[in-house]
Amino acid sequence: MSSEYPIIELERRLLAAMYKIGSQLNVSLDYTASASEVMKILHDECSLLCGMLTIRDTERNIMLVKSVHSPIPNNATDEKQVSYKAGEGIIGEVLNQESSIVIRNLGDDLRFADKLALYDYDKPFICVPLKDSSSRTIGALSAQPESNSDHVITLQSQFLEMVANLIAKNIQLAHQVESTQKQLVSERDGLRRKVRNNYSFDNLVGHTKPMRKIFDQIRLVSRWDSTVLVRGESGTGKELIANAIHYNSPRANLPFVKLNCAALPDNLLESELFGHEKGAFTGAIKQRKGRFELAHSGTIFLDEIGETSPAFQAKLLRVLQEKEFERIGGSDTISVDVRIVAATNRNLEEEVNLGHFREDLYYRLNVMPMYLPALRERIEDIPDLAEFMLDKLSKKQSRTVSITDNAIRSMMGYDWPGNVRELENTMERAAVLSESGIITPDLISFPKHESSSLPLKAPLLSPRAEAEPIATKEMLSNDERQAVIDALEQSGWVKAKAARLLNMTPRQIAYRIQIMDIEMKQI
Numbered sequence: 001m002s003s004e005y006p007i008i009e010l011e012r013r014l015l016a017a018m019y020k021i022g023s024q025l026n027v028s029l030d031y032t033a034s035a036s037e038v039m040k041i042l043h044d045e046c047s048l049l050c051g052m053l054t055i056r057d058t059e060r061n062i063m064l065v066k067s068v069h070s071p072i073p074n075n076a077t078d079e080k081q082v083s084y085k086a087g088e089g090i091i092g093e094v095l096n097q098e099s100s101i102v103i104r105n106l107g108d109d110l111r112f113a114d115k116l117a118l119y120d121y122d123k124p125f126i127c128v129p130l131k132d133s134s135s136r137t138i139g140a141l142s143a144q145p146e147s148n149s150d151h152v153i154t155l156q157s158q159f160l161e162m163v164a165n166l167i168a169k170n171i172q173l174a175h176q177v178e179s180t181q182k183q184l185v186s187e188r189d190g191l192r193r194k195v196r197n198n199y200s201f202d203n204l205v206g207h208t209k210p211m212r213k214i215f216d217q218i219r220l221v222s223r224w225d226s227t228v229l230v231r232g233e234s235g236t237g238k239e240l241i242a243n244a245i246h247y248n249s250p251r252a253n254l255p256f257v258k259l260n261c262a263a264l265p266d267n268l269l270e271s272e273l274f275g276h277e278k279g280a281f282t283g284a285i286k287q288r289k290g291r292f293e294l295a296h297s298g299t300i301f302l303d304e305i306g307e308t309s310p311a312f313q314a315k316l317l318r319v320l321q322e323k324e325f326e327r328i329g330g331s332d333t334i335s336v337d338v339r340i341v342a343a344t345n346r347n348l349e350e351e352v353n354l355g356h357f358r359e360d361l362y363y364r365l366n367v368m369p370m371y372l373p374a375l376r377e378r379i380e381d382i383p384d385l386a387e388f389m390l391d392k393l394s395k396k397q398s399r400t401v402s403i404t405d406n407a408i409r410s411m412m413g414y415d416w417p418g419n420v421r422e423l424e425n426t427m428e429r430a431a432v433l434s435e436s437g438i439i440t441p442d443l444i445s446f447p448k449h450e451s452s453s454l455p456l457k458a459p460l461l462s463p464r465a466e467a468e469p470i471a472t473k474e475m476l477s478n479d480e481r482q483a484v485i486d487a488l489e490q491s492g493w494v495k496a497k498a499a500r501l502l503n504m505t506p507r508q509i510a511y512r513i514q515i516m517d518i519e520m521k522q523i
Contacts, residue, residue, distance in 0.1 A: 007151055014159045017045045025166055029174040032066050035167060039069030039143075042163070048126075048143035048156055050118045053167065054084065054091055055130075055139040063091050063140060070118055082115055089113030090127045091140050098137045100128040102157050104148070119144050124153050128161045130168040138168060204244060205388045206381040207503060210373040214241070221368050222248040227320070229305075229365045230343040232372030235421030238343040239303060241370065245341055246299040255298035257291045262304035266312045271328055273316075280329025290327065292319060292336050299339040305365065306346035306357060313358045320364045340365070375416040375423060382412050383508050385420065389427045401431050403439040405510065410441045481516045484509065493521050 024037045039051035050070060054063040065082040084091040090101055090112055103109045107121035119125065123144050130139035141164040145156050204215055221228055222245050230238040239258070246256045264272060271281075275290030291300060308316070319325050324335045342365050351357035375382070386403055393401045407430070416422055430443040483502065487509075491497030499509040513520065 007155065010152060010155060014046055014155070017041055018159070018162065020045070021163055022166060025170045029170070029177055031167065031171045031174050034170060035067040036069070038163065038167065039067060042143055042160075043069050043071065046156065046159065047146040048160065049120075049123075049146060051141070051143040052116070053139065053141055055171070056095065056137060057083075061086050061095075063095055065116075066139075068116060068118070070116075084113065084115075089115070090125065091142065094127050094129050094140045095137060098129055098131075098135075100126070100157065100161060102126050102153060104150075104153070106144070124148060126153070126157050126160050128157070128164045130164050130171065132168060132172055138171065140164075141167060204240070205384045206378060207384060208373075208378040208380050210378055211381060214370060214372065217368075217370050218244050218248065221245060221370075223250070225339045227340040227342070227365060227367040229367070229369045230341065230372065231348075231369060232343075232345065233374050233419055234345050235419030236372040236374060237420050238345075238372060239301070241372065242299075242301040242303075242341045242343060246301075246339075249299070249339070251298050251339060255295050256301070257295035257298065258301040258303065259291050260303045262307035266309050269308070269312060270315060274319075274325050274327055276328035277330040280327070284329065287327070290325075292325060292338055293334060295338045296336045297338075299341060302340065302342040304344060305342040306344035306348055306351060310356070310358055313361045317358065317361045317364060320361070375419040379412050382423070383408055383511065384505065385423060386411070386427060387505060387507065389424055390431075393428060393431045397431065397437075399437050401434070401437045401439065403427075403430075404441070405507070405514075407439050407441045407444050408507070408511070410444050414446055481518070484512050484516060485518060488513075488518070488520075 020041050021038050024041070025031075025034050028034055035053045039053070042048040042051045050068070052065060052069075053067040055066045056062070057064050063084040084095070086092050086095045090103070090109070092113075093111055094101055103112070103125045105121075106112055106119060106123060106125045109125075112119075112125070123146070125142065125144050127140055127142035129137045130141060132138050141160060143156075143160060145153050147153070204211075204218075206212070206215075218241065228242075228245060230241050232238055242258075243256070246252065259272060261269060271288070271290070273290050273292055275288050275293055276284050278284060278287050315325075319336075320340060323337065324333050326333055346357075348357055348362050348366070352359045352362050386408060390401050390403060411423070411426070418425070426444060426446070427439070429445065430439045431437070433443050434440075484498070487498040487501040488495075491501060495509055495513070496506050499506045502509065504512075512518070
């Protein structure tokens, strides 16, 4: 552009270019890509040639070249690590001064370091800083005016400062979004790790044969998408098993949706599971996705499935068979990829015979049945369960909560009709009543039917096939007693070492030694 070029025309062109630049920066938060387009606009429409964007590396205190517009192919512009140290060249001087530098004739300024071999030494050069909201220099924008006119250079210098301000805002926003995304990803991954830890096999307590069988089944069924039916009395931990199946499966990072089928009547249950369209019924003021749709690609847990009516079961059967449904009031068929885990405390075989549960749905659900034993069938797990619950109570009450051996023996002699849930309530009630944090037998209280509880004897090492009175000392297996003695001898009669050999806790082996009348030797 010649020095005679009308200033008014230049202002008009710069204003139009500013609109284009603002629009371009709004397109993407990838400021490197946006800057490349901005440099092109500066060159083509503003007579500001060979625009260059440099960004400050605060750790090394240097300016890194991020974007250059070169109409003529130049190998130097392809270098990714071109940089200027503080005070090096015009760019480095802007980093030091934190203010704009305008050179009327580039060849007359000895500070210029032409690392890219792009610029005409007979023309001016403008370099302006990019500043953040705290007025700290985060980069620089430079270009070479085509005209030597002082009026034109002044106008283009002011224009370049405004463009630099827009680019700086774009860079700050990009960094904020990136920082927020990293924080969200970190929080998400942390929550996933926490959830996985909460439902890992380490948190499934029990060493008896029935529980080891359950753990083995979880490991097997978690790998595949087969429908699982978890069966057992109330309070045995069916939901915990469903959680373990999902969070140890390939779908662990995908949705896990739960619904208690006994909590809702049929009409609400259908809406909850399948969703509804706006206006489908009174009160349906907007479209709502159902639980099956929300669980797409993940797992849905249908608790208390045995409480549903045959009419609803017919609708549920189609979803299980075809993996498709329609929202209430809608006509569009929705297909989902969902893994089904159901649970019930009812005898479904008897319910089928009585006509209360559809036989076809029963066979569709009963692909992989898992039977959770009642607590009275695995009394030997009470010490482990108590220890696990004490850890939770200690964290909850912000103090150390412990329990005496006699209190454990008292609980091991009870029939536990409420299963693990009753045990947990009993432990928490006793902890609340304990001022010292030590749970003693007098703090362990059972419901009125406690007179029917089992004798206060210790259990066998091996699990019982069914609920039965706990064995007396005379009934204990000689092999089991000998196993404890052998472990003690092998460990030099150190209880902690013997416990590790038998895969027990020190508390558990102490019970065995006491109940089996094993005389401890002093070595």
